[in-house]
Amino acid sequence: MNFEEDGAKRAVSGTLVKVLLHRREQRGMSLEPHASRCVRRGEIHELVTTDHEDTSPGARIDRVGFLGFAEIGCAGVIDRGDELWIGATLLGTVLGFDACHFPNHYNILIQAEKPVTGADLRLEPEMPVTFAPALLPAN
Structure with a gap:
């Protein structure tokens, strides 16, 4: 993320459904070239963890764990580098997006x-989900 171009933003919250x-x-997911995506209230997107780190457009993402689907509770912008929280647990940061199922939903790829998986973390429906902007690095 280029902090010289991006200003402050609100967190995007939702609920695990x-x-x-x-x-x-x-x-075999493919990383979209976009570093951010706008999301609307009521949309449902899939949350997927990966240990891949490559953010180049089209990067192949193979090793994945599926967390679940989340309903967006407030519209906003999700950026590469945002933190994903489920409840009080930080799961990782947004690596990017795979659009193989779009317009039905995005796969939001979380670098961890x-x-x-959802089973590994004992996730349950109705848990709160938050995409929070990462803090600016100290100068």
Whole structure:
């Protein structure tokens, strides 16, 4: 993210509506070239963890863990580098987006130490989900 161009923004909050339990080693997702996506209240998007770090457009994302689907509670902008919180737990940062199912939903790819699933984290429907802007680095 270019902090010289991007100003402050609000967090995007929502609710987990479905928990997913599976992981894949050869998923073949493709990273969108966009570093941010606007989301609308009421949309549902899939949350996917990965240990991949490459943010180049079209980067192949294979090792993934599926967390679940979240309903967006307030419109906003989700940026690469935003933190994903479920309840009081920080799960990782937004790596980017895969649009293989769009316009139905985006796969929001969350960079984490290792791919984890909803089962691994004992997630439950109705848990709060928040995409929070990462803090600016200290000068």
